[in-house]
Amino acid sequence: MKFTAQQIAGILEGTVVGDPNIEVSKLAKIEEGTKGSLTFLANPKYKPYIYTTKSSITIVNSNFEPEEALNTTLIKVEDAYGAFTKLLEYYNQIKLNKSGIEQPSFISDSAKIGDDIYIGAFTYVGDNVKLGSNVKIFPNSYIGDNVTIGDNTIVFSGGKIYSDCLIGTNCVINSGAIIGADGFGFAPNEKGEYSKVPQIGNVILEDYVDIGAGTTIDRATLGSTIIRRGVKLDNQIQIAHNVEIGKNTVIAAQTGIAGSTKIGENCQIGGQVGIVGHITIGNNVKIQAQSGIGRHVKDNEVLQGSPALTYGDYNKSYVYFKNLPKIVKNINEIEKKVNGNN
Numbered sequence: 134m135k136f137t138a139q140q141i142a143g144i145l146e147g148t149v150v151g152d153p154n155i156e157v158s159k160l161a162k163i164e165e166g167t168k169g170s171l172t173f174l175a176n177p178k179y180k181p182y183i184y185t186t187k188s189s190i191t192i193v194n195s196n197f198e199p200e201e202a203l204n205t206t207l208i209k210v211e212d213a214y215g216a217f218t219k220l221l222e223y224y225n226q227i228k229l230n231k232s233g234i235e236q237p238s239f240i241s242d243s244a245k246i247g248d249d250i251y252i253g254a255f256t257y258v259g260d261n262v263k264l265g266s267n268v269k270i271f272p273n274s275y276i277g278d279n280v281t282i283g284d285n286t287i288v289f290s291g292g293k294i295y296s297d298c299l300i301g302t303n304c305v306i307n308s309g310a311i312i313g314a315d316g317f318g319f320a321p322n323e324k325g326e327y328s329k330v331p332q333i334g335n336v337i338l339e340d341y342v343d344i345g346a347g348t349t350i351d352r353a354t355l356g357s358t359i360i361r362r363g364v365k366l367d368n369q370i371q372i373a374h375n376v377e378i379g380k381n382t383v384i385a386a387q388t389g390i391a392g393s394t395k396i397g398e399n400c401q402i403g404g405q406v407g408i409v410g411h412i413t414i415g416n417n418v419k420i421q422a423q424s425g426i427g428r429h430v431k432d433n434e435v436l437q438g439s440p441a442l443t444y445g446d447y448n449k450s451y452v453y454f455k456n457l458p459k460i461v462k463n464i465n466e467i468e469k470k471v472n473g474n475n
Contacts, residue, residue, distance in 0.1 A: 134158065134227065135156040135157065135158045136156065136157060136158075137153065137154050137155065137156050138151065138152065138153050138154070138155050138157075138189075138190050138206050138208060139153040139154065141157075141171065141190065141208060141220070142208050144219075144220070144223060145192070145208060145210050145216045145219065145220065146210070147192070147208040147209055147210040147216065148195075148208070148209045148210075149206065149207070149208055150206065150207040150208075150209060151203075151205070151206030151207055152206050153206075155189050155190060155206050156169070156189070157169055157170055157171040157188075157189050157190050158170075159171070160172070160220075160221070160224065161188055163179055163182045163183065163186050163188065163191065164179070164182045164186070166186040166187050166188025166189075166191075166205075167187050167188070168187055168189055169189055170187075170188045170189060170190075171188060171189065171190045171191075171192070171220075172186060172188040172190075172191050172192070172205075173191060173192035173193070173213050173214065173216070173217035174191055174192070174193050174194075174197070174213060175194070175212075175213040175214035175217070183199070183203065183205065184199075184201045184202075184203065186204075186205055187204070187205075188205050189205060189206060190205060190206045190207075190208060191205045191206070191207055191208070192207075192208045192210060192213045192216050192217050192220075193207050193208070193209055193210075193213050194209070194210070194211070194212065194213045195209045195210060195211055197209065229269060229287065231251040231253075231269060232249055232250070232251050233250075233251060233252075234250070234251075234252045235252065235253050235254040235256075235272070236254065237254060237255060238252055238253070238254055238255060238256045238257070238258075239256075239257050239258065240252065240258040241258060241259055241260045241261070241262065241278075243260045243261050243262075244258050244259070244260070244261065244262040244263070244264070245262070245263045245264070246264045247264055247265045247266035247267070247268060247284065248266040248267070249266055249267045250264060250266070250267070250268055250269075251268070251269040251270065251271075252270050253270060253271045253272030253273070253274065253290070254272045254273075255272050255273045256270055256271075256272060256273065256274045256275070256276070257274075257275050257276065258270075258276045259276060259277045259278035259279075259280070259296070260278045260279070261278055261279045262276050262277075262278070262279070262280050262281070262282075263280075263281040263282070264276075264282050265282060265283045265284035265285070265286070265302065266284045266285075267284055267285045268282050268283075268284065268285070268286050268287075268288075269286075269287045269288070270287075270288045270292075271287075271288065271289045271290040271292075271308075272290050273290050273291050274288050274289075274290065274291060274292045274293070274294075275292075275293045275294065276288070276294050277294060277295045277296035277297070277298070277313070278296045278297070279296055279297045280294050280295075280296065280297065280298050280299075280300070281298075281299050281300065282294070282300040282304075283300060283301045283302035283303070283304070283340065284302045284303070285302055285303045286300055286301070286302060286303060286304040286305070286306070287304070287305050287306070288306045289305075289306065289307050289308045289346075290308045291308045291309050292306045292307070292308065292309070292310050292311075292312075293310070293311045293312065293313075293314075294306070294312045294313060295311070295312065295313030295314060295336075295352065296313065296335075297313070297335040297352075298312050298313040298335050298336045298337070298338075298352070299335065299336075299337045299338070300312070300338045301338055301339045301340035301341070301342065301362070302340045302341075303340055303341045304338055304340070304341065304342045304343070304344070305342075305343045305344065306344045307343075307344060307345050307346040307347075307348075307368070308346045308347075309346050309347045310344045310345065310346060310347065310348045310349070310350075311348075311349045311350070312336050312338070312344070312350050313335060313336045313350070313351075313352045314349055314350075314351050314352065315329075315332040315351065315352060316332045316334075316351040316352060316353065316354055316358075316373060316374025316375070316392060317351065317373060317374070317392070318330035318331075318332055318354055318374065330354065331354075332351070332352050332353070332354050332374060333354070333355065334352050334353025334354055334355050334356050334357055334358065334374070334375070335352050335353065335357050335358075336350050336351075336352050336353070336357065336358045336359075336360070337357045337358070337359045337360070338350075338360045339359075339360065339361050339362040339363075339364075339380070340362050340363075341362055341363045342360050342361075342362070342363070342364050342365075342366075343364075343365045343366065344360075344366050345366050345367045345368035345369070345370065345386065346368045346369070347368050347369045348366050348367070348368060348369060348370040348371075348372070349370075349371055349372065350372040351372065351373050351374045351376075351392075352374060353374050353375045354374050354375060354392075355375075356375060357375075358372065358373075358374055358375055358376050358377070359376075359377045359378070360372070360378050361377070361378060361379050361380040361381075361382075361398070362380045362381070363380050363381040364378050364379075364380065364381065364382050364383070364384075365382075365383045365384070366383075366384050367384060367385045367386040367388075367404070368386045368387075369386050369387050370384055370386065370387065370388050370389070370390075371388075371389040371390065372390050373389075373390055373391050373392040373393075373394075373410065374392045374393070375392055375393040376390050376391075376392065376393065376394050376395070376396070377394075377395045377396065378390075378396045379395075379396055379397040379398035379399070379400065379416065380398050380399075381398055381399050382396055382397070382398060382399060382400040382401075382402070383400075383401055383402070384400075384402040384406075385402065385403050385404035385406075385422065386404045386405075387404050387405045388402055388403075388404060388405065388406040388407070388408070389406075389407050389408065390408045391408060391409050391410030391411075392410040392411070393410050393411045394408055394409070394410055394411060394412050394413070394414070395412075395413045395414065396408075396414045396418075397413075397414055397415045397416035397417070397418060397432065398416045398417070399416055399417050400414065400416070400417065400418045400419070400420070401418075401419045401420070402418075402419075402420045403420060403421050403422030403423070403424070404422045404423070405422055405423045406420050406422065406423065406424050406425075406426065407424075407425045407426065407439070408426045409426065409427045412426070412427075412428060412429050412430070413429050413430070414426070414429070414430040415430055415431045415432035415433070415434065416432045416433070417432055417433045418430050418432070418433065418434050418435075418436070419434075419435045419436070419444075420435075420436050420437075420441065421435075421436065421437035421438075421444070423439065424436055424437050424438055424439055424441040425438075425439030425440050425441055426440075426441050427440050427441075428440075438450075
């Protein structure tokens, strides 16, 4: 799809300097632009590229004045970076603007489907499923029995939502994510053998939740595993049974959270963090990457290390750790002197 500079300026409430009828059909970095592409200039260190870019249109701040001849049409706006972000969102909406039901796919007769739906080929939609309006389910996805998915939610290719799970509005579930797999529950007997404990709960995702590719969220043993409104989970995260994550918390890739742990609101958790089960982590907590959390955490703590220390204590301890060989050497020399005097 092609857009003219005038059309784009209308979307961004900007002003065209150059050819208003020039067309673009793709986006590019300013240093990699080609004919027919649109780019932007916001960071001053990239300013030299505007004189060499081959992009047909460049979005700039309204106070930009060229010092050399340009080969690109300008669209002047108040905030070039913000305007380009708005355009990316618009572009993404167009790219994902699919509708209809592709074949082959299976949709149970008891499923209820809203308006403006998209269901991709080779998708399975089970009994008593409820899909809201403008839901998009891309090919090769699985929606189990009794699942509810709210308006404007997207399930990308290969997403799996097991039975009885509840998905809110405006959620994004990326490829390969699994919502509602069995929790890791096994009971040993006197022979040391393990029997599976049935997991009969579900998973609840509230509104505006994003789930990364390959992330798994286990169903509760009883009750619900709950991901609150606005939570953002990166790729390849493991959320165990009966975990609860407070609203607007963000978690980076490869973090694992064991069963029944409760995480507060507005937390920031780095990649490869390990969190034990049955603990409570407060609100506004920050946990640095690769930390191991084995205790309850109060509001507003900043933690690092394994086992994790407060951020300040960790940095002080690390200074000693780096100097440990020198400290040991000094201790050995002192011991020699003491022993020599004896």
